[in-house]
Amino acid sequence: MNRECDKIRDLIADSVTGILSPDQARQLDEHLSGCTDCRNYADALKHEDVLLTQLVAGLDTDMRNRQRRLLEALDRCQSEQRETITKWRIIMKSPITKIAAAAAIITAVTFGVHHFYGSVENVAIADILQPFLTARTATFKVTIGGEGIPPQEYDGMFMEPCRMRHTQPGGATVIVDLEQGKFVTLIPQTMQAVVLEVTNVPEDPGDLNFFREIRNRILKAQPLDDESVEFLGEQEVDGQLAIGYHIRKPGLDGTVWADSETKMPVRMEIREDPMVIALSNIVFNVDLDEALFSLEIPQGYSVTTFRRDLSEPAEQDFVESFRVWAEHMDGRFPSELDRNQVNVFMKYQQEKMKEKGIEPSVDDITQLQQTIIDMTRGFPFVESLPAESDWHYAGKDVRFGDADAPIFRYRPKGSQTYRVIYGDLHVEDVAPDELPK
């Protein structure tokens, strides 16, 4: 085939596609009239064109049925279970998800505690709870469940003053030492270490340490009175005959079961609606090697470090969290302000990564993790607001940058005016009778 024939074959292909100009068509005809090879080539491409048309026509014959099957699947989507399963299947199938699974984020989450006073001391339960207050060390299993929450569990260890270690079965180990201001996550499978360096650790950091938090809650629920404690009787719990008490106090809604004879706690369940956190296999004052709580990274691990300010978030942190949210959620604000929004955010970011169709780099994942940590910094501000602050969130349908649309308002303690945050994140003091609707 000479060079001219090669060029002509491009024209033949274009002619089958139907995009030849009149000049090109003329040139092609002239060549074909004198070149058998190219004529045969043109015939072959025309035949292939027919075959391709037939192939698609053949696929079209079943298109209606395929569409019907899809519509049936969509009907089933109206069932919540099916919808969730489908979505999970999509998530679970993604290789990007698997890549992301190799990374670890530590998010310190905290909760509020309140002071309440009772009048009648309940001696029996006080004895049962005593080991939680005095133990130097403890080991236990933590199980997290609740309605709509797939169960998780890990083995936990506590050591005075404020050290904690927990290990997910076959998974990561987290070591927390608040005196050192560090959370270290070790993932043996991928030889990765994730370090969260925390600053401004609160003076009473109980809520960053699971065991200490239970201790704090028990202390702050004291004294327990008959109204807040219900005796549940005796039954078998975790293979042991146990007596149980239900404690209902603001800040502590829990059940404790203790061995009928020794009165040592065998199980404690705390409800944080909709979550239920259960402690079982509890052993107090067991000898634990300090090395278990070492923050040293084993050799060969790659290390990623994040930072988080643990001081109580102020209004400006709250605003900043809105900014981070909107910038990463295509200019939208959260649909509502609840704990679940962290999940929504992360899920959305993952979907975005997936839709790019390329696997995120380690740097991408690291950046996302720090973003999530930054994003979660300010939102707890809203949970620190008392009911009398009359806070209200209206950001669901507001676009980031809209200076006229309010997204949040609250009245600071002792203030006559409200603080109103708008869609462009400027904040104004507004008199009650001038509040935007």
Add this chain to the structure above:
Amino acid sequence: MHSGLPPFVITIETGFKEFRVNDRSVQNPVTWCGGKDKAAYDVLVKEHYRHVFGVCFAMLANVHDAEDAAQETMLKGFLKMRTLDDIERFRPWIVRVARNLCIDRLRRQSRRKLPVEKPAGLSRQDLDAQYDLEQAIKRLPQELRLPLLMFYFDGRNAKSIAASMNISHSGACQRLRMARRQLHQLLSERAQR
């Protein structure tokens, strides 16, 4: 203290495990699955399904995989409709979803060898030719197979391929040209065996 979150340190060990911590977000689209929205989406399915199927077939070169991927795409579209600002952008949006899903599938595909459906009403000779054609199509590189097959799915329209693939018209024409030439070469090699 300052927040109402649970009393422990969550290790979000995975990119997806955080969904498991509290999966309520996943349920949100269910409300969107209400009858009215479902009826609206049915209209979109009727309008765009064939095109989506075409994209999936062009990428996967297998009818069964294409149907699976097209269905997954449209279901995903249904669940994610609320993230789409402008319904006019549905076509490019859903095609992007389809392509990404197909890329995922191609990565993990264990290369099942399923026969392509035979069009009815063809002679034995035509069926053989179709079979050879399908085998050759599978061997075409992705960037040529997609425009070539979409050309036939989209009513022989190079402009729509350019828009769908986000390339120029001349770029689409060039790919069609290369696709035809390579396809012919693959078929010739097959005939010589």
